Amino acid sequence: MSENAAYDIVQAARSQSKIDSYTLINGVFSDFHELHGDRLHGDDPALIGGVGRLNGRPVTILATNKGRDMAEGQATHFGGVSPDGYRKAIRLMKQSTKFNRPIVALINTPGAYPGVEAEYGGQGEAIARSIQTGLGQPVPYLSLIFGEAGSGGALALATGDEVWMLEKSTYSVVSPEGYASILWRDGKLADQAAAKMKLTPSELLAAGFVDRVLPEVTTPETLSALTTQLDLKITALAKLPVAELMAARRQRYRQF
Amino acid sequence: MPAKFNGLDKSTLAKRMDKIPSDLYVTCPYCKQSVYHQKLGPFQECPHCGYGFRLGAAARLKIVTDKFEAFDAELAVDPALVDDQYAEKLTKAKQHSGLPESVVTGMATIDSLQVAIGVMDSNFMMGSLGSATGEKLTRLFEEATRRRLPVVLYTASGGARMQEGLHSLMQMAKVTQAVTAHGEAGLCYLVVLTDPTTGGVTASFAMEADITLAEPHALIGFTGRRVIESTLHIKPPADFQRAETLLANGFVDDIVARSAQKATIVSLLKLSQGGA
Numbered sequence: 001m002s003e004n005a006a007y008d009i010v011q012a013a014r015s016q017s018k019i020d021s022y023t024l025i026n027g028v029f030s031d032f033h034e035l036h037g038d039r040l041h042g043d044d045p046a047l048i049g050g051v052g053r054l055n056g057r058p059v060t061i062l063a064t065n066k067g068r069d070m071a072e073g074q075a076t077h078f079g080g081v082s083p084d085g086y087r088k089a090i091r092l093m094k095q096s097t098k099f100n101r102p103i104v105a106l107i108n109t110p111g112a113y114p115g116v117e118a119e120y121g122g123q124g125e126a127i128a129r130s131i132q133t134g135l136g137q138p139v140p141y142l143s144l145i146f147g148e149a150g151s152g153g154a155l156a157l158a159t160g161d162e163v164w165m166l167e168k169s170t171y172s173v174v175s176p177e178g179y180a181s182i183l184w185r186d187g188k189l190a191d192q193a194a195a196k197m198k199l200t201p202s203e204l205l206a207a208g209f210v211d212r213v214l215p216e217v218t219t220p221e222t223l224s225a226l227t228t229q230l231d232l233k234i235t236a237l238a239k240l241p242v243a244e245l246m247a248a249r250r251q252r253y254r255q256f
Numbered sequence: 257m258p259a260k261f262n263g264l265d266k267s268t269l270a271k272r273m274d275k276i277p278s279d280l281y282v283t284c285p286y287c288k289q290s291v292y293h294q295k296l297g298p299f300q301e302c303p304h305c306g307y308g309f310r311l312g313a314a315a316r317l318k319i320v321t322d323k324f325e326a327f328d329a330e331l332a333v334d335p336a337l338v339d340d341q342y343a344e345k346l347t348k349a350k351q352h353s354g355l356p357e358s359v360v361t362g363m364a365t366i367d368s369l370q371v372a373i374g375v376m377d378s379n380f381m382m383g384s385l386g387s388a389t390g391e392k393l394t395r396l397f398e399e400a401t402r403r404r405l406p407v408v409l410y411t412a413s414g415g416a417r418m419q420e421g422l423h424s425l426m427q428m429a430k431v432t433q434a435v436t437a438h439g440e441a442g443l444c445y446l447v448v449l450t451d452p453t454t455g456g457v458t459a460s461f462a463m464e465a466d467i468t469l470a471e472p473h474a475l476i477g478f479t480g481r482r483v484i485e486s487t488l489h490i491k492p493p494a495d496f497q498r499a500e501t502l503l504a505n506g507f508v509d510d511i512v513a514r515s516a517q518k519a520t521i522v523s524l525l526k527l528s529q530g531g532a
Contacts, residue, residue: 112459112478112479114479114483114484114487114488115479115484115488116484116488116490116492116493116496118478118479119477119478119479119484119492119496119497120496120501120505121505122463122502122505122506122507123459123477123478123479124458124459124462124463124476124477124478125458125463125507127459127460127478128428128432128458128459128460128461128462128463128464129463129464131428131429131432131459131460132432132435132436132464135429135432135433135436136436151416151425151456152416152425152428152455152456152459152460152478155425155428155429155459156459159429171422172421172422173416173418173420173421173422173424173425173456174416174418178483179418182418183341183418183419197421198421198422199421199422204422207422209422209426250433253426253429253430253433254394254430254433256387256390256423256426256427256429256430
């Protein structure tokens with residue numbers, strides 16, 4: 001991909017005009033109830049958890065949260081999730097199995113929060129358990145990347161039966177700035193890094209990391225189209241016998 | 257000044273210096289004390305603070321196992337994922353480590369106990385998690401599940417392998433699935449976290465074991481110190497990602513010196529054989 005095209009998508013994924021998590025949740029789901037806390041230590045606003053309905057069907061909703069303004073951005077570390085957030089997700093993933101609720105994860109995070117307290121709280125362990133718990137729940141699980149999806153902090157919620165992306169979103173092992181600074185020792189080469197990294201939806205779809213790319217959500221019509229597609233997929237996954245669902249999920253991640 | 261100090265010219269001094277091996281003394285990376293090399297002993301431990309010097313996979317297998325038979329010894333990264341810059345890195349890593357990838361896996365006996373064992377090697381691209389690394393580890397857990405054997409894994413890694421992009425990230429999910437299936441079969445997975453264990457390895461299979469041991473003062477964390485410093489403009493405490501801190505915070509079962517590891521591993525595995 002050309003430098004401009006790839007880096008344009010990186011910037012669009014990070015843009016202030018990108019739909020925020022609460023607007024997306026309330027647009028797609030009805031009867032949304034936010035459920036707070038990890039029952040172990042705290043409540044991380046960078047990870048929204050809750051239940052609601054997708055075209056009438058009860059679902060568990062998990063979403064990273066960059067915040068709608070500066071104050072919320074600071075509280076959520078601009079979408080950088082802490083261990084408490086991943087442990088909230090783990091708690092709700094397990095609960096989804098009890099009530100046979102499919103899981104929909106909405107992802108827009110630059111990565112896990114790089115803080116000292118997060119390290120003390122076991123950031124690595126929390127992400128590892130979130131990956132493991134998500135992979136293991138015998139309910140339909142769909143991950144939608146709608147902005148940035150950076151590294152292990154994104155993968156924690158991106159181990160669904162399918163992983164989808166909006167047109168102006170990215171998914172990568174490290175930010176383009178990080179890639180350029182680690183491999184080329186010059187963080188300013190982010191545009192060249194973005195072009196090389198294959199982090200855009202079309203490239204990831206072609207490589208098989210992503211199952212579908214959907215139009216950017218900017219209007220009531222595009223939001224409604226997304227809702228319809230999510231509902232169709234969850235309905236199809238819910239019809240599969242559990243053994244088949246789990247075998248397909250295992251195969252999806254075994255192939256890499 | 258006495259005459260005996262005046263007689264040597266610079267070239268004579270240089271010749272004498274050349275006869276003294278430069279590696280007679282090493283500095284402990286943890287306590288910074290100078291150590292006469294031979295004092296490190298067979299386990300390569302600092303006599304002052306107990307820090308275990310970084311070991312390659314072959315040296316590690318030698319001190320932990322009695323017999324070892326490798327799996328997938330030639331398995332390496334798919335050439336389709338390798339560009340020129342990465343190829344150069346791989347060549348250097350192979351020369352530096354003598355290995356085709358960042359992990360060695362196989363079957364071993366430890367004091368007559370059969371185990372599946374994996375040892376990561378920080379000499380190979382800082383033990384980074386590439387797709388071949390992940391494949392070898394996945395097959396290790398799968399084979400251990402088939403043979404109903406416990407898994408012992410020594411981690412050492414800087415994290416994901418940037419050059420492989422999402423192929424690297426996906427290894428975290430792939431290995432995790434194999435760990436889960438092994439665990440569901442009632443089999444024991446014991447990990448020993450060694451210096452350094454960070455990034456995507458910490459955020460996956462390093463933190464998924466039944467029994468989590470660590471070596472003294474090993475650096476263990478997710479986000480690297482430099483990333484935290486440059487993102488938040490703060491200086492984390494000196495020991496914030498050391499094994500002792502993880503033990504205090506509840507993320508490690510115990511810290512075990514190398515000299516005691518073999519006996520500890522065998523004992524713990526024998527206590528964990530009753531699974532379904």
